[in-house]
Amino acid sequence: MNVLITGANGFIGKNLSSQLFETKEFKILPYLKESSEEELDHFICEADFIFHLAGVNRPKESLEFKKVNTDLTESICNLLKKKNKKTPILFSSSIQAALDNEYGKSKLEAENLLNRLQTENGNPVFIFRLPNVFGKWCRPNYNSVVATFCHNITRDIPVKINDPSTNLTLVYIDDVIDKFFGILKNSSPSLDRNIPEYKITLNELYELLQAFKRSRKDLIIPNVGTGLERALYATFTSYLDTNSFSYSVPQYKDQRGVFVEMLKTKDAGQFSFFTAHPGITRGEHYHHSKIEKFLVLTGKAKFRFRHILTNEYFEILTQPESPQIVESIPGWTHDITNIGRDEMIVMLWASEIFDRSRPDTYSCKIDLQRVSKLNYTLSERLSWVTQRLASIGARRVLSFTSFFRKKKW
Secondary structure, three states, rough: OOOEEEEOOHHHHHHHHHHHHHHHHOEEEOOOOOOOOOHHHHHHHHEEEEOOOOOOOOOOOOOHHHHHHHHHHHHHHHHHHHOOOOOOOEEEEEEHHHOOOOHHHHHHHHHHHHHHHHHHHOOOOEEEEEOOOEOOOOOOOOOOHHHHHHHHOOOOOOOOOOOOOOOEEEEEHHHHHHHHHHHHHHOOOOOOOOOOOOEHHHHHHHHHHHHHHHHHHHHHEEOOOOOHHHHHHHHHHHOHHHHOOOOOOOEEEOOOOEEEEHHHHHOEEEEEEEEEEOOOEEEEEEEEOOOEEEEEEEOOOOEEEEEOOOEEEEEEEEEEOOOOOEOOOOOOEEEEEEOOOOOEEEEEEEEOOOOOOOOOOOOOOOOHHHHHHHOOHHHHHHHHHHHHHHHOOOHHHHHHHHHHHHOOO
């Protein structure tokens, strides 16, 4: 299928072209700013579908509005009529077509030309009045505040905000392309043309992008898995200079190995990894509420657990050939020992960010000799003591039992 794209090297055109190329189903006919009228004539003859994306909104001279936004549209319509081609055409218009300015007027006139083409020549026409489109490859300092903010913030260039309360309506480039693909594959006039829109103020946009930047230092990443945050995070990252493709993270080193923090979340804990030299034991503590998940990436590990009240003991052996997650359990002291000959590397997730003021981490070694002597339940010990002292008398037994319950084991 041959697809003509006018403005193929523009922001939307680049994103559309790259995704069309990925499918291997389409031959792209790119009409560029420097292309000739002869090329346009040839492409019109060959095209099975037309994406009319070419346009200007900040020309050096106002005459360019008509030349690019209106006259090019008229040329396409005339060629289709002349050749009696019913090729479907999708036009990227603007919400400014409803406004009284030169750009909006030129877009509205182009819409009218296409609507007449549909009536007179029978071409299926799909007009999208797009608001602010954002995403990767959008030129900064041109017509996108998102692109400008991302470019400046990633490069420590000051951002000027005249009115922080200004409301923005945004659409994400990937959502736009998804909708365009749907039209391309099913050119039904009744097809839904709604694209997800996001509302945000100028100040909210600025603060969110700043949070993305801070996350490379404090490691706390905002929620970026869905919706506007996902789209803005992808966009923000696409504006990073190559010198910023990597960044350092904290590393804590001692005689046991290293501990490295990678990522922290506001409400889903943090990710880290640590190493241990052969024979080294790490951990030796318990938690009341915090949960940890361990995944051994290299090396052989022995995990040991002891219930801090009952002294119940349990151990697990793991190695990378059979990956498994080992969880710490509240109220069980635990440790991990490298029982192999090589360096052990372990990935770690904790259910909460480490807080030095409330660490919920209590040192408690596992003493196997003590475990073997006291490996029965507290109730059993109380029962044994009560029976041994039965001859002392009921009152003294109860008094001693009360004292015994208060002792730490």
